[in-house]
Amino acid sequence: MTSILDDLSHENIIQRMLNYLSNDLHPVPVNLELLVTRLKVLAEPKRLIIFNLLMEGVQCNCELGDTLQMPPNLISHHLSKLRAAGLVDVERDAVDSRWTYYSVNRAALDELNAAFGAFFDPNRIKPRRPNCGPQSLICIPETNKVSKQPSNPASGKN
Secondary structure: OOOOOHHOHHHHHHHHHOOOOOOOOOOOOOOOOHHHEEEEHHHHHHHHHHHHOOOOOEEHHHHHHHHHHHHHHHHHHHHHHHHHHHOOOEEOOOOOOOEEEEEOOOOHHHHOOOOOHHHHHHHHHHOOOOOOOHHHHHEEEEOOOEEEOOEEEEOOOO
16 A cells, blocks of 8 residues: 555655745745755764854864864765765865865855745744544634633533
């Protein structure tokens, strides 16, 4: 037996969620493939920690390795994934090109903030009348507030 979740791809789910955004809350269309790629990259805990450290400012591989107690090759691996997703910028030292400095790609950060800010905006929450269960029978449509039922229906007291 297949469920409805089996028929939905990640891109499909995100597109359905973003379809609820109004144009004035989300004026710039979101590149869903890029958003999915970036979220997958940041879902790895070490990469998220590295990204967080880069939010504090420019870092080199050795600084990240010292802070995280990780070998340089593993730091480089995670940084290459972050770079491939467009989340991190790299700059070689002008004096000694063996030194590489990493920083957050501000344009990518702005895109993520815009996408999440619009999606998680509390103003998107709409009042809704339940269509099932006991509350569907006692919901007041004009105000969308649930009326209180007496705790003892026989006595009529609350």
